[in-house]
Amino acid sequence: MTEHHPEDGYHPGQVEAKWQARWTERRTNEPNLERAERPFYNLMMFPYPSAEGLHVGNFFAFTGADVHGRFKRLQGYQVFEPMGFDAFGIHSENFAIKIGTHPAELIPKNIANFRRQLRALGGMFDWRHELSTTDPAYYKWTQWLFLELYKAGKAYKKKAAVNWCPHCKTVLANEQVINGACERCGTPVETRLLEQWFFRITEYADRLLANLDDRSKMDWAPTTVAAQRNWIGRSEGAEVRFESPAGPIAVFTTRPDTIFGATFLVLAPEHPLVERLTSAPQRAAVDAYRHAAAAQDLVSRKVGDKEKTGVPTGGTAVNPATGQPVPVWIADYVLMEYGTGAIMAVPGHDERDFEFANRYTLPIVRVLAGPETDAGTPVEAAESGVEGHRLVNSGPFSDMPAQAGRKAIVAWLEQNGHGKGVVQYRLYDWCISRQRYWGPPIPIIYCDACGPVPVPEKDLPVLLPNIADFRPDDSGISPLARHKEWYEVPCPTCGKPGHRETDVSDTFLDSAWYYLRYLSTEFDDRPFDAGRVKRWLPVATYIGGNEHAVLHLLYSRFVAMVLFDQGKLPFEEPFRKFRAHGLIVKDGAKMSKSKGNVVIPDEYIVRWGADTFRMYLMFLGPFEEGGDFRDEGLSGPRRFLSKVWDLVGQAERRTLVGSEVHHGIVVKWHQTKKRVTEGLETLSYNTAIAALMELLNAMRASNCSERKIVKEMVLMLAPFAPHFAEECWERLGATTSVFDAEWPSWDEGLTQEHTVEVAVQINGKARSRIRLPRGAHESAAVGAARQDPTVAKFLEGAEIKKVVWVPDRLLNLVTG
RNA sequence: GCCCGAGUGGCGGAAUGGCAGACGCAGCGGACUCAAAAUCCGCCGGGGGCAACCCCGUGUGGGUUCGACUCCCACCUCGGGCACCA
Numbered sequence: 001m002t003e004h005h006p007e008d009g010y011h012p013g014q015v016e017a018k019w020q021a022r023w024t025e026r027r028t029n030e031p032n033l034e035r036a037e038r039p040f041y042n043l044m045m046f047p048y049p050s051a052e053g054l055h056v057g058n059f060f061a062f063t064g065a066d067v068h069g070r071f072k073r074l075q076g077y078q079v080f081e082p083m084g085f086d087a088f089g090i091h092s093e094n095f096a097i098k099i100g101t102h103p104a105e106l107i108p109k110n111i112a113n114f115r116r117q118l119r120a121l122g123g124m125f126d127w128r129h130e131l132s133t134t135d136p137a138y139y140k141w142t143q144w145l146f147l148e149l150y151k152a153g154k155a156y157k158k159k160a161a162v163n164w165c166p167h168c169k170t171v172l173a174n175e176q177v178i179n180g181a182c183e184r185c186g187t188p189v190e191t192r193l194l195e196q197w198f199f200r201i202t203e204y205a206d207r208l209l210a211n212l213d214d215r216s217k218m219d220w221a222p223t224t225v226a227a228q229r230n231w232i233g234r235s236e237g238a239e240v241r242f243e244s245p246a247g248p249i250a251v252f253t254t255r256p257d258t259i260f261g262a263t264f265l266v267l268a269p270e271h272p273l274v275e276r277l278t279s280a281p282q283r284a285a286v287d288a289y290r291h292a293a294a295a296q297d298l299v300s301r302k303v304g305d306k307e308k309t310g311v312p313t314g315g316t317a318v319n320p321a322t323g324q325p326v327p328v329w330i331a332d333y334v335l336m337e338y339g340t341g342a343i344m345a346v347p348g349h350d351e352r353d354f355e356f357a358n359r360y361t362l363p364i365v366r367v368l369a370g371p372e373t374d375a376g377t378p379v380e381a382a383e384s385g386v387e388g389h390r391l392v393n394s395g396p397f398s399d400m401p402a403q404a405g406r407k408a409i410v411a412w413l414e415q416n417g418h419g420k421g422v423v424q425y426r427l428y429d430w431c432i433s434r435q436r437y438w439g440p441p442i443p444i445i446y447c448d449a450c451g452p453v454p455v456p457e458k459d460l461p462v463l464l465p466n467i468a469d470f471r472p473d474d475s476g477i478s479p480l481a482r483h484k485e486w487y488e489v490p491c492p493t494c495g496k497p498g499h500r501e502t503d504v505s506d507t508f509l510d511s512a513w514y515y516l517r518y519l520s521t522e523f524d525d526r527p528f529d530a531g532r533v534k535r536w537l538p539v540a541t542y543i544g545g546n547e548h549a550v551l552h553l554l555y556s557r558f559v560a561m562v563l564f565d566q567g568k569l570p571f572e573e574p575f576r577k578f579r580a581h582g583l584i585v586k587d588g589a590k591m592s593k594s595k596g597n598v599v600i601p602d603e604y605i606v607r608w609g610a611d612t613f614r615m616y617l618m619f620l621g622p623f624e625e626g627g628d629f630r631d632e633g634l635s636g637p638r639r640f641l642s643k644v645w646d647l648v649g650q651a652e653r654r655t656l657v658g659s660e661v662h663h664g665i666v667v668k669w670h671q672t673k674k675r676v677t678e679g680l681e682t683l684s685y686n687t688a689i690a691a692l693m694e695l696l697n698a699m700r701a702s703n704c705s706e707r708k709i710v711k712e713m714v715l716m717l718a719p720f721a722p723h724f725a726e727e728c729w730e731r732l733g734a735t736t737s738v739f740d741a742e743w744p745s746w747d748e749g750l751t752q753e754h755t756v757e758v759a760v761q762i763n764g765k766a767r768s769r770i771r772l773p774r775g776a777h778e779s780a781a782v783g784a785a786r787q788d789p790t791v792a793k794f795l796e797g798a799e800i801k802k803v804v805w806v807p808d809r810l811l812n813l814v815t816g
Numbered sequence: 817g818c819c820c821g822a823g824u825g826g827c828g829g830a831a832u833g834g835c836a837g838a839c840g841c842a843g844c845g846g847a848c849u850c851a852a853a854a855u856c857c858g859c860c861g862g863g864g865g866c867a868a869c870c871c872c873g874u875g876u877g878g879g880u881u882c883g884a885c886u887c888c889c890a891c892c893u894c895g896g897g898c899a900c901c902a
Contacts, residue, residue, distance in 0.1 A: 223896075226820045230898045237902080253902060266902090308900075333900040343902045351817085352900055426901055546896080583895095588827085619840070620828060625821090628828055636840045687830070690839035697839090759835040764883040766835045790869080804882050810834045814882045 010645040012609020012724070019723040020119055028737055029124040031078040033519060033532050040077035041536045042069035043515055043575070045544030045552075046084040048091055049110040051099075054117045056591070056599040056617075056629065057545075061581045063614045064623045064685065065543040066123040070719040071680045072540075073124070074743040080536060081124050082518040084131035085111050088139075089507035090168060090184065093438035097471055103438050104466060107134055117602065122610045122722050124739075129521045133510035138517060139440035140461035141527035142510055145559065146432075147443060147454045154200045154562055155432075157452070162431065164192040169472035170436050171196065191296075194476055197442060197503060198429040201558045205232055205425040207572075208557055217573040221580050221624065227549040233426025238410050240344060240419035244317035244328065246276035252339030252424055255346065255384075256413065257406035259321040260394040261367035262344035263357070265328045266310065268336040269293040277328050279314025286311055286330065293332045308333050308356045319344075320418040321395065321409070331356065339424055347382065354382035367394050368402060430555060432506040435478045437470035439504030447491035447498035456492050462500070478502040511552055512559040515539055515574060538571045546580035553578070579683060582626025584617075599629055611721035612638045618685040618720055640693055641724055643700065644713065648728045650705040667753050668698045669709050673746035676716045685720070692716060707732070712744040752808070760785045761812040762794040770811075778805040785811055 023029055031039070044065035047058055054062075066081065073079040087107045096103040111132060118125060131138050149155045163172040167187035171194060182189055201208075209232050211217050212225050237254035242265055249265060267274055269290045278286045289311045310331025319326050333352060334343055347357035347364040357364050366379050368389045375392035383389075391397050391405040400408060413419035433442070441462045443455035455462055465486045470479050481487055481502040491498040516528040519536055523529055544552075553575070560574040586597040604613050615637035621627020672695040679688030695713060699705065711732055718725035718738045729738035752774055758781060760768045768790040772781060782803060785791045795813065804812035 223820060227897050230819065233898075233901070235901075251902080255902085331900090333902090335901070338901045345902090350902070352902075355900095424901080426898085549897080616840095622829085630828075630841070633828070633841055640840090686828090687839080690830075693839055757835085761834080761883070764834095764881090769835070802882060804834085806834055810883090812834080812882055 009649075010642055010724075012611060013606075015727045016120075016122065016610055016723040019726045020122065022726070023124075026737070028739065029081065030126050030128055031080050033080065033536070036078035036080075036535065038077045039536050040069075040072045040079045041515075041539045041541075042072065042079050042081045043518075043539045043542045044081075044083075045542075045548060046086050046511070046514060047114065048089070049085045049087050049107060049114045050091075051095060051106070051110055053110075053113050054601060056601050057584055059121060059601045059613070060584050060617045060626070061543065061545065062118070062121060062123055063617050064581050064683065065541075066121075067614075067618060067680070067685060067719040068541055068543065068683065069124055070722060070739065071743075073739050074715065074718060074741065076742065079124065080126060080129075080519070082129045082131075083118060083123070083125040083127070084514060084518065085114065085133065086507065086511050086514075087111065087132050087134040088439045088504075088510055090170060090434070090436060090438070093436060093470070094168065094184070096438070102466070102468070102470070104134075107132070120602070120605050120610055122614065124722070129518050131514065131517055131521055133507070133514065136461045136463055137521075137524055139464075139510070140524075141517065142440045142505065142513070143443040143455070143460050143462060144457065144527055145513055146440075146505060146509065147457070148566065148568070149199055149559075149562060150444075150454055152562060152566055154203070155197060156200065157195055157197050159193055159195050160198075160431070161191050162194055162196060163189040164194075164476070165189055166474075169474060170434055171431065171476075192476060194433075194435075196431050196433040197505075198431050199558070201430045201555070202425060202427050204558055204561055205234070205427050206423070207561060208232060208427075208554065209234055211557075211573055214573075217571075217576070218578075219576060220578040221546075224546060224549040224553065224578060224580055227546070228554055231427065231550045231554065235424050235426075237422060237424065238413060238419050239340065239422045240320065240413060241417075242317035242319065242326070242344065244273070244277060244315060246273050246315060249273060249317050249328070249342055250340040250419075251342045251344045252422065253344055253346075255349065255406070256409050256419075256421075257386075257391060257397075257402050258346040258349050258367050259319070259344065259409060259413075260391075260397070261346040261348045261365045262319050262321075262326065263347060263363040263365055264326045264345045265317055266331045266334045266343050266345050266353075266356070267313075267328060268334045268341040269330045269332055270336045271330070271341045273342075274313060274330055277313040277315030282312060282314035286313055289330060296332070308352065308359060310356065310360070312360075320413070320416070327362070329356075329360075337428070338426070348379045349382055349384050351382040351384070354379075365393060367392060430506075430508075430558070432509055433503040434506055435476055435502075436472055436504055437464075437467070437479045439507065440464065440510070441480065442501045442503050442505055444501040445489055445491060445498045446501065447494060447496060449496055450491055450493045450498075452501075453491055453493050453498070459492070464504075478504065480504075508551055508555050509559075512555045515542075515556075516569075534570060537569075538573060539575045540577065542575040542578045543581060544578075549580065579624060582621065582624055584620075584626050584629050586629045588628055604634070608634050608638055609723075611724040612641060615641070615689060615720050619689045621686060623683045623685050637689075640696065641721060643696055644717065645724075645728065647696070647699065647705055647710055648714065648731055651707040651710040651732065662702050662704065663754065665698060665702055665704050665706070665709070666750055668695055669712070670746040670748075670750040673712065673716070673744050674748075674751055677743070677746075680719065688716075689720065714738065715741055715744055756808045758808065759810045760788065760791055761810065762791065763814055764812060767791060767794055772808075774808055776807075778803065778811075781805060781811045782813070785813065 044062055069079045069081045092103045092107060096106050165172055165182040165187055167185045168182060172182060172189060212228060235254050237252060238256040240251050240253060241248040242251060308331060310329045313328045313330060315328045316325040317328055345353035347353040348366045349368055364379050368383060369375060369392045370385060370389050386402045389402040391400050391402060397405050397408055410421045441464055443460060443462045445453045445455060447453055465483060467483055472479055487499050489498055489500055519532040520529040556574055560569060561572050563569040564572045586599060589595060589597060591598045612634060616634045619637055620633060672691045675691035676688045714725050714728045715738060725738045754774055755771050756774050757769050758772050759766050760770055768788050770784045770788055772784060798815035800813050800815060802814035
């Protein structure tokens, strides 16, 4: 397909090939990691190298991040912009199984293709520091990291009910289960009990949460912060002990103020005290209920909106506030994993408890009253309000406002040993075990005499053996266990026969520290070099997708925090600034193969050139929101570049002196510099490009090709269209890279005209415009307005009651 | 249900208390051309008027203000996160 463009001599293919070669030759994008004075670490989320190649979403994300990096470079920073590949994991492995090729063979090919595409995009990547998580030189240190966590007591193994995907034949983290199904293949997930490795991320819940509000450590997009906050899920409440013949039952509640209304307790069916609480007549019913609950998978158990069921244990406990005995039930709406696995049910003021009490005709007591209710008003629906509510039927606490009552009751519980205020988190420990092949083996050796023994650092990496049969089976044990020569190994401590851990680690562990490795890829005696870490980290700007708002970003923060506590890193938070890019849709619909509306970037680059493609992607909407990709849209930026190309050809060899250039153009020029700079700072790339287009239109309209302005226009275009800008820069006589030039500055005084157009409103409605000298006084404005025929017409017969004067902008005459 | 974000021409979007629709796409009219493409010039929210101009218009309803796309209250729709979490 051939496009018809003006005979302007701009041939993107030639220009782009030339500059990509030059950048490599001249090492343009390789900052000095040891000595950079103004280091700027510009990180973007590394891709999974799929067989399909980079999709347009990757291009959009990488371009936006690259524009940011190039802008910082032009502002005088030494920018380190690395790139790598997140190539381990179930995704690669499943694809390899599907097409019957070993992943170790597939991945290098995919990476080669990705590298080609990334070069074609024109990113300022420092290829000296490329990495792949599948490289033994990399995962040696992933294993080292596991051992650091293990030695710090942050890794432990436990038998746990886990999500098992029968299709992928692997354990999934809770966060990889979406509405009860495997996020990857959609198969409903089952429950299995397996020995799993976990990291104690829950120990860090409070710090992970607190730092989100610390602007000195983190400047993150609000949506991302909100997602993390939800995920950590802090709730304040109290743990209360209810005495029972089987021993004390601890319950967690966020509403200790309603304790006088707790008319029964509900335990999770798995609760350890159920056995002893159950009375003989209830035994059969309880056992049956517990069996039914156990047979259910974790998922359907948690899917809401179903009828609440439960059975009484026959046992009772004593409400410490009322001193009254209350029946103890079990029900599957209470989950063993959260809180203490037991609740005090307050049916008057909790919807779930209300529903349950109604179904099983359990007593409902009102302990909160609002403005229109009192202690005697019957409870018709659970009322859970706090604001404007007071306690009733609550002994000595009656009539206290709910807020104060809560504090008083917690204090009373603490004084009398019935409980204490506690904080609960929704966050779970991070399960990192995967019973699969394609990942870094967890570096532990089991010895009958010594127990689990870490593989000594000198023996790292534990190489992933190249085996032909890497398919998982239904045993729940990694394929690695089937290979004796790898599996059986002497104990590093005592030398007796032992065997290796066969689980591999989660890919999120690979990506939790890759930003540390980029800086030090050439060292194989240390994971990251202390001097470089000190100079370059934390990451100045991190740009990536919000689909990683929780998992990847939270795990990375956790790992950094542990390393910080170990004294191995000088910072707690690894990413000072994080911004999420938006999503690209095509013609108003999500791209998908089935719809046939997938944009293949390579084709667009061949047809339009990378610079036009980059400009279009950055122009189609706000970077943090994404936008709609339409093929027709490419011609706008392309026409713009052609016109700039022509203008560069016309630019005369002279410098600006006062009156030579129309003052209107000078003003537009300075306004543009301001708008483009501010747009680049805030990632408002679409408006920055619009500003450049306006400047071009203004220059063409007044036949101006002033060299100095053209040069700065090229400079401002450089982040978006780097090859194009280099070529134009050279055509304008430069012998060095445009990226070694200095970002233009503007004169604030020249961003406004000598005379300004002021809107004149009558009673808030725009009626006319008048031209006034800048800085004119109110009286002058009113005088000028009165002269205006339209204004005069509207003022006829009316009296001006009030004048609103916004200098240089607007005059509003109010007649009343 | 709770927590974020968003709703503006035919389309992508701009303007975050001061002239709504910048910039771009598409469309329409014209110039150039044998013709087309490309390029250039003009028009381009709706309604009315020969015209100068006027009326209406930023999801819906109310409010604050001299003035509201922008702020406040209530609601509707869409996107995202969390969710029998006590």
